[in-house]
Amino acid sequence: MRVGMLTGGGxxxxxxxVIRAVVRKGEVGYGDSFVGFLDGWEGVMDNxxxxxxxxxxxxxxxxxxxxxxxxxxxxxxxxGGVARCLATLRSQRxxxxxxIGGDDTLGVAHRLSGEGVAVVGVPKTIxxxxxxxxxxxxxxxxxxxxxDAIDRLHTTxxxxxxxxxxxxxxxxxxxxxxxxxxxxxxxxxxxxEEPFDIDVICAKLKNRHAKGRFASIVVVAEGAVPxxxxxxxxxxxxDQFGHPRLGGIANVLAGEIEKRTGFExxxxxxxxxxRGGSPTAFDRILATRFGIAxxxxxxxxxxxxxxxxxxxxxxxxxxxxxVSVAKQVDPDLLHGVAEVFWG
Numbered sequence: 001m002r003v004g005m006l007t008g009g010g011x012x013x014x015x016x017x018v019i020r021a022v023v024r025k026g027e028v029g030y031g032d033s034f035v036g037f038l039d040g041w042e043g044v045m046d047n048x049x050x051x052x053x054x055x056x057x058x059x060x061x062x063x064x065x066x067x068x069x070x071x072x073x074x075x076x077x078x079x080g081g082v083a084r085c086l087a088t089l090r091s092q093r094x095x096x097x098x099x100i101g102g103d104d105t106l107g108v109a110h111r112l113s114g115e116g117v118a119v120v121g122v123p124k125t126i127x128x129x130x131x132x133x134x135x136x137x138x139x140x141x142x143x144x145x146x147x148d149a150i151d152r153l154h155t156t157x158x159x160x161x162x163x164x165x166x167x168x169x170x171x172x173x174x175x176x177x178x179x180x181x182x183x184x185x186x187x188x189x190x191x192x193e194e195p196f197d198i199d200v201i202c203a204k205l206k207n208r209h210a211k212g213r214f215a216s217i218v219v220v221a222e223g224a225v226p227x228x229x230x231x232x233x234x235x236x237x238x239d240q241f242g243h244p245r246l247g248g249i250a251n252v253l254a255g256e257i258e259k260r261t262g263f264e265x266x267x268x269x270x271x272x273x274x275r276g277g278s279p280t281a282f283d284r285i286l287a288t289r290f291g292i293a294x295x296x297x298x299x300x301x302x303x304x305x306x307x308x309x310x311x312x313x314x315x316x317x318x319x320x321x322x323v324s325v326a327k328q329v330d331p332d333l334l335h336g337v338a339e340v341f342w343g
Contacts, residue, residue: 001032003298004094005052007066008040008073008105012126012138013279014287015066018100020057021291027054030299035092040101041108042073045081047088061288062278075108086115096298100124102136103323106306110319113304120297121306121319122290126274129173129326132317133308137287142169142274143179149270150184150217157215163205163257163265167250169274170221173328176274177221182338187216189338190253192223193328198253202260204342209263218257220250289314 003026007015019036026032034052037043050056050068060067075081089097096118099109102125109119123130126142146168157164166186168176174191181189187208190196205216250267258265279287286309293307293314306322308315 001026001030001095001298002035002093003032003295004035004037004044004049004089004092004097005068006037006040006044006097006099006101006105007068007070007124008099008101008108009070009124010072010102010126010275011065011070012124012275013064013141013277014137014283015068015070015100015124016057016060016063017279017284017287018122018124018137018291018294019052019067020060021288022098022295023052023057024054025292026295026298030295032295035094036068037088039069040071040073040105041075041081041085042071043069044088045073045075045078045084047084047091049092061284064275064277064279072104074104076111082112082115085112086117089117096120096303098122098294098298102127103130103326106130106319107323110304110323113319118298118303119319120294120303121322122294123306123308123322126176127170127173128175129328130322131325131327132306132322133310135286135309137283137290138275138279139175140282141277141280142176143183144280145274145277146176146180146219146270147183149268149273150180150186150219153217153268154185154215157217160264161214163216163218163254163261163263165218165220165250165254165257165265165267167220167222167248167267167269169270171223172326174221174224175329177219177224178329178333178338181219182333182341184217184219185341186219186338188218188342189334190218190220190224191329191334192221192225194331194334195225195227197227198256198260202257205257205263206261209261216263218253220253222249224249
């Protein structure tokens with residue numbers, strides 16, 4: 001078979017491990033040839049591609065990012081975009097397409113499957129918010145990076161008796177904030193799932209410092225918002241999937257904390273450092289398992305599906321199920337575990 005492959009949306013550690021696994025199993029096990037489309041759906045629309053084989057994929061397992069490039073292009077928001085995608089797949093004689101991405105990328109894949117494209121999805125997002133899979137590759141690496149940063153912030157906060165607000169990624173779900181906050185011993189964790197009350201946060205910090213703890217780390221997801229909406233910070237600029245550009249809630253939050261408590265407060269925005277660097281061993285293995293399962297699904301003719309991790313087994317689920325609802329943080333994880341160590 002002649003198989004196309006693309007990586008879409010935000011980059012994350014483990015993408016290259018998926019590419020390597022798909023190509024290795026497909027070429028050696030099935031005799032497939034591969035076409036890698038450059039920069040996600042943009043490359044499919046513009047018919048920009050590169051040939052992929054085992055030799056081309058040597059040495060990429062530990063590399064972060066993606067050798068194919070990526071973008072947030074949505075063919076359904078571009079005039080003639082869908083027709084151009086279909087024309088490219090025909091001209092390239094693509095028998096099946098492996099789409100590696102999050103809910104936006106796989107949402108496009110799901111819609112294209114309705115146009116007759118034989119597609120299999122692979123779940124990718126450091127936010128860990130894709131339904132139907134217990135975890136997505138890239139998440140554990142992002143959590144480890146954030147945890148390492150929080151560990152370092154503790155020492156400088158303690159040296160200066162400061163509050164430090166650490167902002168991590170997480171648009172609609174606070175998985176990174178929750179995991180890194182628990183692992184890093186944060187004093188407070190703020191997530192999009194639960195709007196926060198700034199007065200309550202400040203009262204807890206005052207109580208904590210009254211007990212002689214003069215340094216506190218507050219971990220906040222970029223999509224967190226206050227209960228009254230007064231501190232909401234989001235750009236009016238939208239991407240092609242309708243998402244506002246986020247980032248900066250920590251700056252507003254830090255200003256309010258310092259004003260209301262009198263505690264010197266600083267900000268650290270981890271930003272894209274969470275996406276960069278080598279994937280952890282867990283993510284390399286999970287991405288490899290996903291890649292092998294994806295090419296197996298192609299040869300089973302099991303299209304319009306996504307490979308997923310459930311009970312430590314790789315299974316296939318309908319793409320429609322995978323992109324239907326965002327997976328949010330379980331409140332028990334916040335209040336049954338994290339909250340025990342707050343205050």
